[in-house]
Amino acid sequence: MKKLLLASLMIAGAATLTGCSISPTYTVRVENESNRPLRATLERRPTINEIISMDSAKVGPNESRILGPSTARPLERVYLVIGDRTDLHALPESVELRRGEWVVTIDAGSMTSWGTYELSVRKADEPLVEDEADAGSDD
Numbered sequence: 001m002k003k004l005l006l007a008s009l010m011i012a013g014a015a016t017l018t019g020c021s022i023s024p025t026y027t028v029r030v031e032n033e034s035n036r037p038l039r040a041t042l043e044r045r046p047t048i049n050e051i052i053s054m055d056s057a058k059v060g061p062n063e064s065r066i067l068g069p070s071t072a073r074p075l076e077r078v079y080l081v082i083g084d085r086t087d088l089h090a091l092p093e094s095v096e097l098r099r100g101e102w103v104v105t106i107d108a109g110s111m112t113s114w115g116t117y118e119l120s121v122r123k124a125d126e127p128l129v130e131d132e133a134d135a136g137s138d139d
Helices: 002-021
Strands: 025-032 038-047 050-059 063-071 077-083 093-097 100-108 117-123
Touching: 025 038, 025 050, 025 077, 038 063, 050 063, 077 100, 077 117, 093 100, 093 117
Parallel strands: 025 100
Antiparallel strands: 025 063, 038 050, 038 077, 077 093, 100 117
């Protein structure tokens, strides 16, 4: 009985360690509904002073681009940062993301908002990137 309990605990411990070692994946479709071209960057921030760009794209007016899939370490903060290099007075807008697939819609900020842009974040309804296993099949 003790051997069975010990074996069960070892399997549960191994499963827990394996689950913690899997790096979360982030994929974002950026939809630019503003009238300006923007730079969208997917960043991970391992420490407060360290920023690592995972993916980046220029997104023109009324265009969309997919960033990722990109992985980060567990517990790292991941942000989507939106900026306009032509407006030197505007600070970049950013939003923290959780693991998974997201759709971020960017619109021009309203007269009453403090930001240059308004960001709307929602969970993706459908897969943003085709699975490699599905890509090869012609069913």
